[in-house]
Amino acid sequence: MSHDSTASPDAAARKLSGRRRKEIVAVLLFSGGPIFESSIPLSVFGIDRQDAGVPRYRLLVCAGEEGPLRTTGGLELTAPHGLEAISRAGTVVVPAWRSITSPPPEEALDALRRAHEEGARIVGLCTGAFVLAAAGLLDGRPATTHWMYAPTLAKRYPSVHVDPRELFVDDGDVLTSAGTAAGIDLCLHIVRTDHGNEAAGALARRLVVPPRRSGGQERYLDRSLPEEIGADPLAEVVAWALEHLHEQFDVETLAARAYMSRRTFDRRFRSLTGSAPLQWLITQRVLQAQRLLETSDYSVDEVAGRCGFRSPVALRGHFRRQLGSSPAAYRAAYRARRPQGDKPGETEAAVAPAGQQGAPAGLSGPGPVGPAPLLHEHRDSGVPLQSRRATAGAVGLLPGPRSGN
Numbered sequence: 001m002s003h004d005s006t007a008s009p010d011a012a013a014r015k016l017s018g019r020r021r022k023e024i025v026a027v028l029l030f031s032g033g034p035i036f037e038s039s040i041p042l043s044v045f046g047i048d049r050q051d052a053g054v055p056r057y058r059l060l061v062c063a064g065e066e067g068p069l070r071t072t073g074g075l076e077l078t079a080p081h082g083l084e085a086i087s088r089a090g091t092v093v094v095p096a097w098r099s100i101t102s103p104p105p106e107e108a109l110d111a112l113r114r115a116h117e118e119g120a121r122i123v124g125l126c127t128g129a130f131v132l133a134a135a136g137l138l139d140g141r142p143a144t145t146h147w148m149y150a151p152t153l154a155k156r157y158p159s160v161h162v163d164p165r166e167l168f169v170d171d172g173d174v175l176t177s178a179g180t181a182a183g184i185d186l187c188l189h190i191v192r193t194d195h196g197n198e199a200a201g202a203l204a205r206r207l208v209v210p211p212r213r214s215g216g217q218e219r220y221l222d223r224s225l226p227e228e229i230g231a232d233p234l235a236e237v238v239a240w241a242l243e244h245l246h247e248q249f250d251v252e253t254l255a256a257r258a259y260m261s262r263r264t265f266d267r268r269f270r271s272l273t274g275s276a277p278l279q280w281l282i283t284q285r286v287l288q289a290q291r292l293l294e295t296s297d298y299s300v301d302e303v304a305g306r307c308g309f310r311s312p313v314a315l316r317g318h319f320r321r322q323l324g325s326s327p328a329a330y331r332a333a334y335r336a337r338r339p340q341g342d343k344p345g346e347t348e349a350a351v352a353p354a355g356q357q358g359a360p361a362g363l364s365g366p367g368p369v370g371p372a373p374l375l376h377e378h379r380d381s382g383v384p385l386q387s388r389r390a391t392a393g394a395v396g397l398l399p400g401p402r403s404g405n
Contacts, residue, residue, distance in 0.1 A: 032098030
């Protein structure tokens with residue numbers, strides 16, 4: 001799933017300054033960046049594939065700081081250009097940032113701001129969204145990043161409308177993507193925007209990837225809490241909720257346990273986790289149902305009861321909205337893919353009824369927050385955005401070809 005929002009009139013009317021060229025793509029690299037994410041825009045925009053019907057871009061690889069740039073595995077890279085080369089680019093891509101907790105170099109942020117002011121399209125892949133946010137380019141805009149880092153992005157930059165369920169978000173002149181393979185999705189989307197479906201399809205065939213994927217990041221979301229949240233008093237309420245998913249309680253119950261009003265609890269929960277508490281709770285129940293369907297022989301009705309849903313109908317509705325399948329179809333597809341001879345619980349630890357579980361292992365250690373849905377009020381109910389969308393997404397836990405994110 002992707003979000004292709006309607007760009008503002010100002011953004012739509014913006015034109016490149018005279019020294020910039022639409023066909024020039026600058027890729028901004030930093031030391032400590034992962035090599036896979038860094039290589040995605042280099043491969044998409046830096047190789048001449050005109051023989052396959054793919055229009056050619058001119059690639060400028062730029063160092064965002066003094067080199068040599070060290071990357072995954074201790075490799076050292078030397079970029080042929082510095083920040084000054086960004087001044088010629090119509091598109092600037094930040095494929096990754098080395099740390100979500102450290103600020104990017106101010107010189108690089110200034111270069112990105114100037115590029116944006118001069119009409120360049122700015123793209124952040126995965127943790128590159130943190131660089132765009134630090135430059136102020138995501139203020140008041142929808143954006144995404146890897147689901148594991150979305151709560152941190154939302155907490156650190158509260159003016160950014162973070163949606164961890166999307167594979168990529170196109171907000172006109174500023175675009176962001178989720179992790180790893182979603183960067184390919186966004187780069188293909190850019191080619192499609194610039195040159196049409198045929199060119200994007202030709203490139204996808206050369207890369208041996210689907211031109212469009214359906215779904216979103218929600219199928220990869222985890223239920224553990226990041227370390228910084230584990231130290232907060234509100235984490236005790238979250239831990240209680242995870243241990244009692246088999247019980248029927250609502251957000252008011254959680255707010256009462258935190259000794260807060262519903263309004264204060266909602267605000268505090270959002271600032272801490274980057275998630276709306278109601279949708280977080282629903283998603284945790286769906287995740288629990290998913291595990292029980294994989295590891296037990298409980299009927300769908302029993303699974304609904306053990307996950308705190310008021311009825312099997314409620315389970316089916318939320319399950320289909322989040323995972324695109326009915327519970328029964330999901331279980332059948334999961335078991336069809338499991339190696340022959342495996343029984344529920346053999347390929348992974350069996351899931352005990354929710355009331356018998358302790359807090360998740362990741363509660364006080366590093367790890368992603370539980371599913372953190374979009375921070376827009378109109379998405380809290382799980383209703384999709386009523387806006388133009390490109391169809392790209394993720395496959396993973398549901399039937400179909402496997403693809404990493």
